[in-house]
Amino acid sequence: MSDQRAQTPVTPDGRLGEADAHPGFADPDYVRRRNRITDRAEGHRVGDPSPHVDYTEAEHQTWRTVHSALLRAHEGRVCKDVAEARDRAPIPDDHVPQHAEVGDQLRALTGFSFTLAGGIVPNKRFLGSMAGDHFHAVQYVRHPAMPLYTPEPDVIHDVFGHGTHLTSPFLADLYRTVGRAAARVDSDDALDLISRVYWYSLEYGVALEHGQVRAYGAALLSSFGEILRYEQADIRPWDLREITTRPYQVAGYQPVLYSVRSLDHLAEILHDFLDDFDEETGARLGLPPLEERGFMGRPDNAPATPRPRTEGKSVARTARPDYRAGT
Numbered sequence: 001m002s003d004q005r006a007q008t009p010v011t012p013d014g015r016l017g018e019a020d021a022h023p024g025f026a027d028p029d030y031v032r033r034r035n036r037i038t039d040r041a042e043g044h045r046v047g048d049p050s051p052h053v054d055y056t057e058a059e060h061q062t063w064r065t066v067h068s069a070l071l072r073a074h075e076g077r078v079c080k081d082v083a084e085a086r087d088r089a090p091i092p093d094d095h096v097p098q099h100a101e102v103g104d105q106l107r108a109l110t111g112f113s114f115t116l117a118g119g120i121v122p123n124k125r126f127l128g129s130m131a132g133d134h135f136h137a138v139q140y141v142r143h144p145a146m147p148l149y150t151p152e153p154d155v156i157h158d159v160f161g162h163g164t165h166l167t168s169p170f171l172a173d174l175y176r177t178v179g180r181a182a183a184r185v186d187s188d189d190a191l192d193l194i195s196r197v198y199w200y201s202l203e204y205g206v207a208l209e210h211g212q213v214r215a216y217g218a219a220l221l222s223s224f225g226e227i228l229r230y231e232q233a234d235i236r237p238w239d240l241r242e243i244t245t246r247p248y249q250v251a252g253y254q255p256v257l258y259s260v261r262s263l264d265h266l267a268e269i270l271h272d273f274l275d276d277f278d279e280e281t282g283a284r285l286g287l288p289p290l291e292e293r294g295f296m297g298r299p300d301n302a303p304a305t306p307r308p309r310t311e312g313k314s315v316a317r318t319a320r321p322d323y324r325a326g327t
Contacts, residue, residue, distance in 0.1 A: 007252030009149045009225055019151040019251035024143040037140045041118030046129050050099035050116040050139065059141040063096045066147050066156050069224045077227055079207055079214045081263055085168035086221070091160055096141055102163050107133075110172035114159070119152065123182065123191040127198065130179025133172075135162055148224035151251035161222030165202065170263070174202060174270050181277035189290040190279050193244060196293075197273060200243050201266060206235060206259045213259055216266075226253055233257045238269060244287050247294035 010017040023030060040051050074083060090105035091097065103113035115129060117136035126136050137158035142150035150157070165171040182194050205217040213235055220227050234256045236242070243258060260266040273281075282289070 007249065007255065008151045009146065009253075012146060014225070016253075022143070022151050022251075023145050024150050024152060027143060027145075030143050034140045038118035038138065041116050044116045044118075046115050046125070046134050046136075047132070048115070050114065050137075052098060053096075053139050055096045055141065058144055060095045062141050062144050062147045063156060064094055066142070066222075066224065067091075067093045067160065069148060070160070070222065070227075073224050073227050074221070077215055077230070078221065079209055079216045079263060081168065081170070082164065082216045082221070085171065086164040089164050089167040091163050096155060097159060099137060099139065099159070102159055106163065106166050109167055110169050112166040112172055112175070114163075117158075123188075123195050124186065127178055127182035127191065127194055130175045131183040132179070133176070135166060135175065137162070149226070157219065157222040161218035164221055165218055170267070171202075174267060177270055177274050178202070181274040184277065185279050187279055189282060190277070192290050192293065193282050193287065194274070194277065196243050197240070197270070199248070200238075200258045201260075201270065204254050204257055205266065206230065206257050207263055207266060208259060208261050216263065229253065230257060235259050240273065240285070241287065244282075245292075245294050 007016055008019040008022055009015070010019075010021040010023075019025060024034075025031070037053060044050075074086070078086070088109075090102055090109075092101070099114040099116070107113045111133045112135055113133065114137040115134040117126075117138050119138060121136050129136060135158070137155065138153055139155050142154040142156060166175065178194060178198050182191060185191060185194075201217065203217045203219040206213050206215050206220070208214075213231060215221065215227055215230055220230055233254060236256060236258055238258045238260050246256065248254070248256075260269060281287075
């Protein structure tokens with residue numbers, strides 16, 4: 001992982017370093033505020049309403065700053081159908097929305113809504129909940145000193161990035177496809193395969209459009225810093241075997257991205273892999289078992305969503321099988 005550990009912007013001028021140096025992890029006042037918000041995810045059941053958050057004016061200003069910057073950065077860099085979904089999305093530009101403000105309108109458009117997360121969510125819960133039209137979203141706002149990049153998912157990533165996707169019936173169907181596959185399996189091995197495919201598609205995917213590489217992944221859509229430089233990544237054709245063996249770091253600019261030929265090609269790939277996915281899919285396809293796959297790393301101090309109390313103890317902060325993205 002030595003080639004990826006220092007890929008996180010940690011200062012406003014864009015200097016790269018390790019994620020732990022980012023003010024979102026290093027500023028104790030910010031961390032206390034974030035933790036007060038995330039603590040309310042304790043015991044939350046999928047589908048229950050999210051609690052109201054009294055956002056500060058500084059947090060609203062961060063939302064406005066990022067929203068405006070992202071719209072400018074998207075010009076000429078985002079797939080046409082995704083840009084059209086963004087323009088239709090019920091996402092305000094002037095304030096941090098409550099989950100229900102956007103989720104209730106998404107439900108009318110595609111059936112999806114937001115359910116509360118405190119941070120890192122176990123794969124089974126995070127991915128499997130999409131089968132029931134629930135997408136886990138946090139409520140805290142990224143650090144105001146670094147509004148254009150955060151190494152962990154925040155409300156801008158979840159509500160703006162994924163909310164854009166979930167406005168589109170075409171993309172919402174792909175989320176359900178991921179969720180149904182995850183709901184059918186239980187092993188870390190099988191869930192890890194699904195999460196890697198999800199990571200390099202609906203989070204960090206790029207596609208060809210009129211011969212040019214354009215972004216469609218939600219992590220790219222919600223990251224001003226990364227969408228401006230995604231073409232500097234090593235962009236490779238979609239390769240399932242390589243995706244399952246490549247080490248990657250969730251916090252930081254992604255050095256390798258995988259491109260599909262079009263969004264229709266993306267749908268074909270995901271349905272072909274996931275529609276009949278089961279515990280034996282990896283073995284049938286000759287994919288390496290979990291212990292032989294590329295390591296997925298994330299910052300040790302990223303917040304985690306506790307399991308509901310009915311499921312026992314809280315999530316262990318291990319590198320796998322928990323999943324979320326920086327943006």
